[in-house]
Amino acid sequence: MLDERPAHCTLNCNRCAKPCPTDAIHTLTPLEVMSLGLGQKAEVDQARCRAWARGHECMKCQRVCPIAGALTGVERPENLPSRNGQRVQVPVVNKDLCIGCNQCATVCVMTPAAIGSPLPPHSDAAPSRPGMPNMPGGY
Numbered sequence: 001m002l003d004e005r006p007a008h009c010t011l012n013c014n015r016c017a018k019p020c021p022t023d024a025i026h027t028l029t030p031l032e033v034m035s036l037g038l039g040q041k042a043e044v045d046q047a048r049c050r051a052w053a054r055g056h057e058c059m060k061c062q063r064v065c066p067i068a069g070a071l072t073g074v075e076r077p078e079n080l081p082s083r084n085g086q087r088v089q090v091p092v093v094n095k096d097l098c099i100g101c102n103q104c105a106t107v108c109v110m111t112p113a114a115i116g117s118p119l120p121p122h123s124d125a126a127p128s129r130p131g132m133p134n135m136p137g138g139y
Contacts, residue, residue, distance in 0.1 A: 040117040041098040042071070042105075044091050048114040051076065051090040061091050061104035061115050070097035071104060091115060 046052035073089030105116030
């Protein structure tokens with residue numbers, strides 16, 4: 001099975017710079033990485049996120065985020081139906097701190113991921129289920 005999710009970029013890795021024979025890709029310091037951003041800022045698809053849409057406790061994305069405060073959990077709004085009346089945390093991206101490393105997308109249980117940078121396109125043609133790829137025409 002092919003996993004179409006983009007790989008994440010790890011701080012202090014610099015694997016892309018090491019094999020470059022012309023030094024066109026130079027080794028970035030952690031400060032440079034954070035100041036430039038590694039990519040587009042992450043977004044959350046609230047309609048597909050398990051915590052936002054279904055009230056399921058998850059927050060795997062927050063646990064892998066390498067930048068403190070870039071991905072926080074807030075209490076799910078009361079106007080959304082909750083599972084068994086329990087209050088759950090939902091992910092919220094702080095665009096000022098997010099560096100676009102995409103580690104959040106690599107742990108998201110939804111396929112395509114309900115969080116990431118850039119957010120994967122979503123088609124209503126085939127429903128997403130955790131651990132199941134979106135296949136043309138269903139499963």
